[in-house]
Amino acid sequence: MNMKVLAIETSCDETSVAIVENGDTICSLIVNSQIDIQKAFGGVVPEIAARSHIEVILPVIQQALDAAACDWDDIDAIAVTQGPGLLGSLLIGVLTARTLAWSMQKPLYAVHHILGHIYANWITAGPVYSTPYPTAQPEFPILALIVSGGHTQLMLATYHNDWRVIGRTRDDAVGEAFDKVAKVLGLPYPGGPSVAKAAENGDSQKYRLPMPQVDTPYDFSFSGLKTAVLRAVQRECGKQHDFPSFELAKLLNQQQVSDFAASFQTQAIKYLVTKTKKAFDEFQPKTVIIGGGVAASLPLRTALSEAIPLEIQYAPPLLCTDNAAMIGARAYFQSKSEDPIDPHSVETKPSWPL
Ligand code: KG4
Numbered sequence: 386m387n388m389k390v391l392a393i394e395t396s397c398d399e400t401s402v403a404i405v406e407n408g409d410t411i412c413s414l415i416v417n418s419q420i421d422i423q424k425a426f427g428g429v430v431p432e433i434a435a436r437s438h439i440e441v442i443l444p445v446i447q448q449a450l451d452a453a454a455c456d457w458d459d460i461d462a463i464a465v466t467q468g469p470g471l472l473g474s475l476l477i478g479v480l481t482a483r484t485l486a487w488s489m490q491k492p493l494y495a496v497h498h499i500l501g502h503i504y505a506n507w508i509t510a511g512p513v514y515s516t517p518y519p520t521a522q523p524e525f526p527i528l529a530l531i532v533s534g535g536h537t538q539l540m541l542a543t544y545h546n547d548w549r550v551i552g553r554t555r556d557d558a559v560g561e562a563f564d565k566v567a568k569v570l571g572l573p574y575p576g577g578p579s580v581a582k583a584a585e586n587g588d589s590q591k592y593r594l595p596m597p598q599v600d601t602p603y604d605f606s607f608s609g610l611k612t613a614v615l616r617a618v619q620r621e622c623g624k625q626h627d628f629p630s631f632e633l634a635k636l637l638n639q640q641q642v643s644d645f646a647a648s649f650q651t652q653a654i655k656y657l658v659t660k661t662k663k664a665f666d667e668f669q670p671k672t673v674i675i676g677g678g679v680a681a682s683l684p685l686r687t688a689l690s691e692a693i694p695l696e697i698q699y700a701p702p703l704l705c706t707d708n709a710a711m712i713g714a715r716a717y718f719q720s721k722s723e724d725p726i727d728p729h730s731v732e733t734k735p736s737w738p739l
């Protein structure tokens with residue numbers, strides 16, 4: 386039987402609603418990004434994010450229904466990101482989903498944001514993007530590298546309800562490191578795409594940066610690498626450690642910015658790829674997938690494909706960054722083995738370890 390899920394994602398600074406059929410087909414996807422608002426502050430300001438969600442959530446839901454030519458009778462279930470994420474942002478999505486599930490009498494599924502990023506890889510059809518969808522769904526056992534603004538982790542599963550974390554970052558997430566390095570270099574938010582663009586004209590060997598060290602095989606650490614970039618920029622500009630980081634960009638020329646961007650990006654990617662390859666060799670999965678905003682990085686995709694003798698699966702870039710379609714996809718597979726959650730009692734889970 387066909388199942389259409391209306392999914393809501395508001396964990397950070399995107400208000401997104403999608404209608405997804407059978408976990409693999411997007412009927413409609415609306416992503417209302419606050420990037421233009423947050424850019425002015427160089428990052429996400431939680432209160433501003435929450436206020437913006439309140440303003441747009443209901444129109445975005447209506448747009449998603451209209452774009453799919455659906456009314457509420459066509460919707461079989463509602464899904465929402467329950468966490469992890471910003472409390473104020475999650476609240477808007479969860480309260481909206483609770484209210485709709487109760488008033489429209491629909492089953493409600495609460496989805497973990499990171500599992501959502503993973504299940505973006507189950508989507509094989511929908512609007513046409515510049516990059517194609519995967520032709521087939523991932524086959525278990527699966528090794529997943531999740532790389533986003535809030536998370537960096539390696540995960541394994543032998544079936545849909547068996548996801549376990551084998552390694553995670555001990556401090557900053559890789560996307561966060563990209564965003565902070567971008568700030569030091571005077572590049573716009575979000576840092577991932579702007580660092581990638583600057584790096585295209587840069588020499589990745591120009592500045593020697595350390596490879597982060599942790600004493601467990603699959604954990605990560607990015608704060609040392611981020612600080613190493615700051616120190617190298619201060620040195621390059623002839624400034625001391627206490628020189629304010631936000632004053633540095635003015636002292637760099639365009640070539641220096643590109644060389645720093647390339648040196649940092651290359652080192653961060655080498656680090657991610659080395660750990661993922663090690664996990665691949667140990668666990669011998671049938672499929673390797675990448676998910677999360679940084680999975681949109683072409684150099685990361687290329688480096689991983691060169692290191693691992695399997696076709697690496699990834700979603701079109703718009704489905705790598707935060708979106709509701711991935712939440713609808715995960716909810717479908719969740720519904721196969723889990724009962725819906727009671728809309729009266731579902732709460733947000735701002736920190737939700739898997
Ligand atoms: O998954 P996501 O949209 O939000 C979180 O759940 O955190 O990831 C956002 C992160 C940001 O840090 C952004 O800089 C990074 O993904 N990002 C990229 C690219 N596009 C977005 N990083 C590298 N290359 C990209 N093309």
Ligand code: ZN
Nearest residue numbers: 533677678707
């Ligand atoms: Zn995310």
